[in-house]
Amino acid sequence: RKRLPRLRFLSNGDPEAYGFLNPDEVIRGSHIIPAFHYGSTGEQVASIARGEDELDDWCYYYVNM
Numbered sequence: 462r463k464r465l466p467r468l469r470f471l472s473n474g475d476p477e478a479y480g481f482l483n484p485d486e487v488i489r490g491s492h493i494i495p496a497f498h499y500g501s502t503g504e505q506v507a508s509i510a511r512g513e514d515e516l517d518d519w520c521y522y523y524v525n526m
Contacts, residue, residue: 465525466526467521467523468521469520469522491524493523494523495522496519496520501517501518501519
């Protein structure tokens with residue numbers, strides 16, 4: 462059965478969440494789709510893209526390919 466790749470945000474407390482990122486390994490753009498089936502996290506990940514009325518993030522996202 463074929464499925465889209467799924468991703469999630471790391472917890473703010475995870476030591477791998479923040480650190481050096483090699484510019485050669487940066488993805489410049491992508492299209493991700495919320496995986497509504499898994500529900501929301503109930504917490505916010507720091508973002509400048511979120512509107513003030515958006516309260517939380519989704520647990521998982523699908524990567525559209």
